[in-house]
Amino acid sequence: MAETIQLTRKDFVSDQDVRWCPGCGDYAILSSIQKLMPELGVPKEDILFISGIGCSSRFPYYMNTYGFHTVHGRAPAFASGAIVSNPDLSVWLITGDGDGLSIGGNHLLHTLRRNLNMQILLFNNRIYGLTKGQYSPTSKEGTKAKTTPDGSIDHPVCPATFALGSGATFVARTVDTDLKHMSMVFKRAAEHPGAAFVEIFQNCVIFNDKEWEEIEDKKTRPDAALKLEHGEPLVWGSSGNRKGIKMRNGIVSVIELSDDDDPAEKGIRIHDERMPTPGYATILSSLTRPDYPMPIGVLRAVESSVYEDDLIGQIDAAKEQRGEGTLEDLLYSGDTWTVE
Amino acid sequence: MAETIQLTRKDFVSDQDVRWCPGCGDYAILSSIQKLMPELGVPKEDILFISGIGCSSRFPYYMNTYGFHTVHGRAPAFASGAIVSNPDLSVWLITGDGDGLSIGGNHLLHTLRRNLNMQILLFNNRIYGLTKGQYSPTSKEGTKAKTTPDGSIDHPVCPATFALGSGATFVARTVDTDLKHMSMVFKRAAEHPGAAFVEIFQNCVIFNDKEWEEIEDKKTRPDAALKLEHGEPLVWGSSGNRKGIKMRNGIVSVIELSDDDDPAEKGIRIHDERMPTPGYATILSSLTRPDYPMPIGVLRAVESSVYEDDLIGQIDAAKEQRGEGTLEDLLYSGDTWTVE
Amino acid sequence: MATKRVEEVNDITIRFSGDSGDGMQLTGMNFTETTALVGNDVSTLPDYPAEIRAPAGTLAGVSGFQVHFSSRPSHAPSDYLDALVAMNPAALKNNIGDVLPNGLVIINSDSFKKANLVKAEYLEDPLPDLRERFQVIEIAITKLTREALKDIDLSSKEKDRCKNIFALGLTYWLYNRPMEFTQTWLNQKFGKNQAVLEANLTTLNAGYFLGETLEALPVSYVIHKAKIEPGTYRNIMGNQATAMGIAAAGHLMECDVVLGAYPITPATDILQELAKYKHFGVKTFQAEDEIAAAGIAVGASFAGKLGVCTTSGPGYVLKQEIVNLAVMTELPLVLIDVQRGGPSTGLPTKVEQSDLLLALYGRNSDSPMPVLAPSSPGDCFTIVLEAFRLAVKYMTPVTVLSDGYLANSSEPWKLPEIESLVRAPVKHHKDAETFSPYKRDPETLARPWAPPGTAGCEHRIGGIEKDYETGDVSYDNNNHHKMMEVRAAKIAGMVRDIPDLEINGPESGKLLIVGWGNTEGAINEAIKEAREEGMEVSSIHLRHLNPFPANLGEILKGFERIVVPELNMGQLVHLLRSEFLVPAERYSKVAGRPLRVHELLKHITDILKDEA
Amino acid sequence: MATKRVEEVNDITIRFSGDSGDGMQLTGMNFTETTALVGNDVSTLPDYPAEIRAPAGTLAGVSGFQVHFSSRPSHAPSDYLDALVAMNPAALKNNIGDVLPNGLVIINSDSFKKANLVKAEYLEDPLPDLRERFQVIEIAITKLTREALKDIDLSSKEKDRCKNIFALGLTYWLYNRPMEFTQTWLNQKFGKNQAVLEANLTTLNAGYFLGETLEALPVSYVIHKAKIEPGTYRNIMGNQATAMGIAAAGHLMECDVVLGAYPITPATDILQELAKYKHFGVKTFQAEDEIAAAGIAVGASFAGKLGVCTTSGPGYVLKQEIVNLAVMTELPLVLIDVQRGGPSTGLPTKVEQSDLLLALYGRNSDSPMPVLAPSSPGDCFTIVLEAFRLAVKYMTPVTVLSDGYLANSSEPWKLPEIESLVRAPVKHHKDAETFSPYKRDPETLARPWAPPGTAGCEHRIGGIEKDYETGDVSYDNNNHHKMMEVRAAKIAGMVRDIPDLEINGPESGKLLIVGWGNTEGAINEAIKEAREEGMEVSSIHLRHLNPFPANLGEILKGFERIVVPELNMGQLVHLLRSEFLVPAERYSKVAGRPLRVHELLKHITDILKDEA
């Protein structure tokens, strides 16, 4: 459709007042998505945002596309139903660390392994925002939140590691303050055939402020985050503080590099999004601060068959082989007899 | 308790008729557990078997211990409630590939990451037995089962990879036909502090016969399975067909070995259960037949704090710091006034 | 050998029973199909208690299949047996209690060994006693089968698998049934394996011919064709009819069906059947659990398709949060709950009318939803079509309460003529100018359905209360009350789409029996018998449980006593009392089996005697 | 400056309202505590509509806190306001409709700028019109606060945060309240930050003294102490009382409490409160969802502890499959549902009596469970204790229906004397000899509770139907019916443990009002006023919804008309009609707020006039 190219960011802004707290990281994500939409060239009416419940899950109300704000944790199921019903849709699933990984972890697992075509954006603020500040499954051990006055005792789940363990074909990470990076990652996700899982480090100013400060802050980011790029070495750090990662027999080591060292020469691992099994990406996703950098960008992107394509393939094949079923076929098949 | 040492296998056999199909792999698992129990030296009354729903989940009825046959998929929650209530119990959770990974995947994820002390035995027959033969989340792609007459289109989940992605501290695999191996693995699981996840390859004679034949059959097993042992090289294969695994930068390669090659010399990876992050074990768990051997045994065993220990620690600390709360403290705290 | 006597009878009930591995379900189905083809009216009652195959020969492993056939129209499984086929002692023990005095009991004497008696928990040989009370026909079925097959090259294990076919052949002789249907069926089933096919055909004959020769069987029976409405028929089970109804809805409404389901007894067959219907355009999605299944169906509805879920009690409970979202967002959805014995896991393979109140009240806050219930296996088809029609017309979830008995029992079903089926193509809203997501149709109060893909109708909905006019999120107090009222009014208003009840019997009097769901056949039978005994009693049968038909209140007021037989602790009776303030009385049977005609008849008799 | 007039009044209702960020909840709570300490009877109604902080100044961002205080005992939030404090135009707009004609309206005139008027969707300045209808007191609160703090070293943003304290000080003068409580509270809260502390204390004084000087305020009011039962009191909110009840149950029953919960509005506070009660031995477990939370609680019960769950509507729905297992396995369990507006996500922060029918019927098959409901914030404590006692005595899950209004509103609560609290230590079954898991107590029909760890009592239970005698799995038909009956009889039999209802007013007559839950205060108020106007009307209030108190039927029969006010579409009325066949009438208000006294009074008046 030619006219869709003329859409602008404003076309994607709905008439609803945005009701997040001033300073919430969600604003930047919203704006980055609204900016990206026209670039994708998909007509507005073919775009569907689906969410669960949480601050983040209010997102669909603010997009001037189709939107469905469902129930807590189950958005992947609604999205699955929508995409198998109409594979032409561009489906965006918006979820939070509570919505997606606490109550909704199982639906995420199965949607990822089935590889249904949708973008799954998980806003990870490591807290329950909407219910006002309880710890979430991604909260760091020892978090003092409203339900853990003495510090949380659960070991947190790492969203990317979990997604990899669930068989996700596309796993990426990005940061709410880095508009360019977000935009790049969202675009890659949109282009990926199948389920594309993106974790976004998002700041909740009210209940968990500065949780991601190191990576959100432009100044500290270069030394805290490793921006992954396919075919490029695992290197990060500001000038004078350059480092690289080596892997040997599954063991990771950090190598100091001078500004003009050739990483390849030093045996630094070259990033490969396309490793057939999730082991390598899991090594990356499990790296934690402060000993290691936090890898952001695309950790894994492999091709695999897409659920709804296969489903429709089976339906077409059945019609081909058995002929398109009619009501007569349906009712009058099997053993019948006639009473006169 | 001295007398518990005198218990025998028979003490663990309940008075209920076992109602699995003749030839079902569940029998061997039951018998191996009943045999192991006296060895653990835990009094019968302190043992609790908890299960969901499925053929496998009938297990508790056959154990002459405490048993709770709950609802489909939620056994981890009941088990969590029981162990935090009474940390002296030896809790065994019995589940199937449907119970544990279809409806129950989320509870498994959270129980594993919380590291509550229990043994989780997942009987993987890659089929729904009790409901008579529908495909399960572990069924191979293309499985023709009752609900997939044209072959299944989902990509299966790998139980061990999923458990690793969920932060499990102990992950192992064993086979229903190898009594010695099962016994070893179960014992290791029982000794592990925290959640010990064990996948058992189990044969369903009726609805998915021979699914694991290669590994179940004593003859083919040596060339199909790699028995992991901590500190030993990743080597398998019958005499004349010996092979080893090398890992370089996260890439796995299979090396042919002569019967008297020294694996270490050939650069074969030495198995290490105790790698701090799950990447290495994920590489192992993702190996698939026929290109690679199927690793069985303990993939990962690391120490980490146990949920109920920490919970009780916090309670003890609170009592210490604030004094054991009384009814007076409870009611008469805060601002009160008296009307006369 | 003298020619045997042939007796005419009107009505026979036979039960085939044996070990789970003995093929009793197949035997019963063959007998049923043959009997239906002959022109009798038939109604069946399968009974497979154990979900897991229990050890062979034990009581827990017994599987049975009952066939009631008649020269008169009859739609109830009968309470007692004229004949029992028992392949082993356990089958005998489990079933002998249902055989009429002096009834026929055919046993496989080869299986009455000590070991088997022990497995069946018989302390001593039961036969001596039974011979006094029944016509016990002892046949060495195993031996005779092996003999018949001695020239066929199969293992004896394989040969023994034909035992059930031997029994089937014998009953064909006994009731003068033709063997063609079964022969054709065997050909289809074993066509690829000649030896097995031959073995089965030979055994079928051997059983049949044994009937002719066996002295212990001096009589065979003829049951004439029933006078049945002209038309084309097939034998149908409720789950099959449900599956067909779902597929047919897609065609008649010209809109794809998307089924979200998770396996659960006794609903799984519907998913399994529909998975074979891909060429009818049906999409089936086996979800990770029932919640996801409901989400998938509602997601499909939002996307403009016909979302449907099939499940049973425990799964139906799990779906309620999502059903509530469909109530709030006013999306069409069909929920089929094949009820089973409860509470909790309960008696998963047994029948119960368990979930009526759950369907009405199982969601947080007031959340009105229409509820329908089929009254016979074939009616499942009709009710399902009705459910889809109402769901789309009124933009609402609709629940259909089927149950484990309707699901698995069968009856001859008169196939509807294709032209007679109402075509009601779905019309999505397309016009951007006039679109507003909660602008209601003034008559039906339904909101418009504009799925994604419709240019200019982009909109956002969710589970938070919405503004009456715009459909936007609204926290306004009075708006909330107004929305509550309009949601209730929409469902209540569906009454105009529901036919008035027809009353079976006089329009007023001493006693009215009110039924719903699977009990229709049994109630009608009991009423027929009561009338034959000179009693005056009327009945009505509800297929619409919410809203109730418009004339229900009027009818109830015409009777002195109202008795409501239910396979639960009194759920419909509760609703009738509350809504109409009539002293309806509960008549509860919660025993995992269909309503028993003679028990109800006795109750009717007692009441009418009371009154007299 | 002349000394100002002081007027005595009996009853004042004031509402503080402003932006979510303006600290209105804290202001209201301070006013409430101070007022309670002074000896007035108090009842509060907080109102924070938006879950997310909406942009400052918008209508969606308004937060309010209403305090009704009196020199007479009074337990209803009143419908209308004597005084409104509005910190911005949006607050004014949202609340002005509730102010009595000529009532006091105190506004922060600094915030009535054009931009703010626009945000509040005012097309023109509302003040000219309002000045005609109300006593509008316009105070430049922002400016005056900044001035008062000019010598303190804080940013102006920080200074502006004291605005609410200014308003509080002013109202303390207006109603002659002492400032000590708030001063102490400020000291505790800001003790560590001297500048902030000083700023707040200074502002409080500034507000107070402005009252003395401001000419526009010629009168201040005195409200005398209420005649209140002697005793020690504290101000309590329902969720607090619930948390205390749960912790107290553990002590009184000498058995640890294990709470499985998942955050959900408006129940989360209970979990948050109990998480601080570790030194009382309470174990809290924040689960991954409500299903797991229920599983954790039932797992704890099986293990011999007091399992409890706190949740609200959508979460309560999700738990039902597991509750059903507790019904089947007959394990004690306490479920607290803090009801909120529905259906679906509905109105999460608003009150509704939404889940009565859900509690009774929300599970597959007949699954009887006792249901209790507190009638005031303090009653939550008593009811929770009662729930635990019944759960353990009868080995059953018990539901307590609290709600969003009880949860967050407060009242002065007379603390029970420790000795008066019933100690009922849990006695687990220990004797292996006499143990059988389903051997029932002949009187209560409860089965024995033998947790793991008890030697010789090893046993296995689950959700499949069980044998009446042994508790083993049983698929037997008649056994199932028997178990259905005994489960029902057990719960019905609890009636002997439930006190008879006391009737407020004559025992028979023209009109009976029947209430349950949070409406007690409002109903009593309406009845009091009706009587003052010479009408004869009685009322009863149910705290036990299942089983009903034994004398309920008798009472209902004594009245010509029965009206049932409910904050739902008529749930209790449905039960009363069905159970007692009385023509009870629904009086439904589903508007997300408490019952309004004057509306009910009007309804009563209309009825009694009708009759006249």
Ligand SMILES: Cc1ncc(C[n+]2csc(CCOP(=O)(O)OP(=O)(O)O)c2C)c(N)n1
């Ligand atoms: C069934 C159910 N349980 C609980 C809730 C309450 N609830 C709403 S949002 C939420 C957590 C949100 O956390 P997250 O997904 O991290 O979103 P955030 O607000 O942090 O963006 C919870 C517990 C609910 N709405 N429904």
Ligand SMILES: Cc1ncc(C[n+]2csc(CCOP(=O)(O)OP(=O)(O)O)c2C)c(N)n1
């Ligand atoms: C809520 C609910 N949904 C569905 C079912 C039906 N059901 C019982 S067991 C089962 C699957 C069992 O599969 P698995 O866990 O692999 O056990 P197996 O029988 O293979 O040992 C299903 C779907 C149920 N009992 N409860």
Ligand code: SF4
């Ligand atoms: S509470 Fe946190 S996540 Fe929610 S809107 Fe406010 S800042 Fe954002």
Ligand code: SF4
């Ligand atoms: S159906 Fe399969 S898993 Fe179940 S008991 Fe039989 S063989 Fe075992």
Ligand SMILES: [Mg+2]
């Ligand atoms: Mg969050």
Ligand SMILES: [Mg+2]
């Ligand atoms: Mg299985």
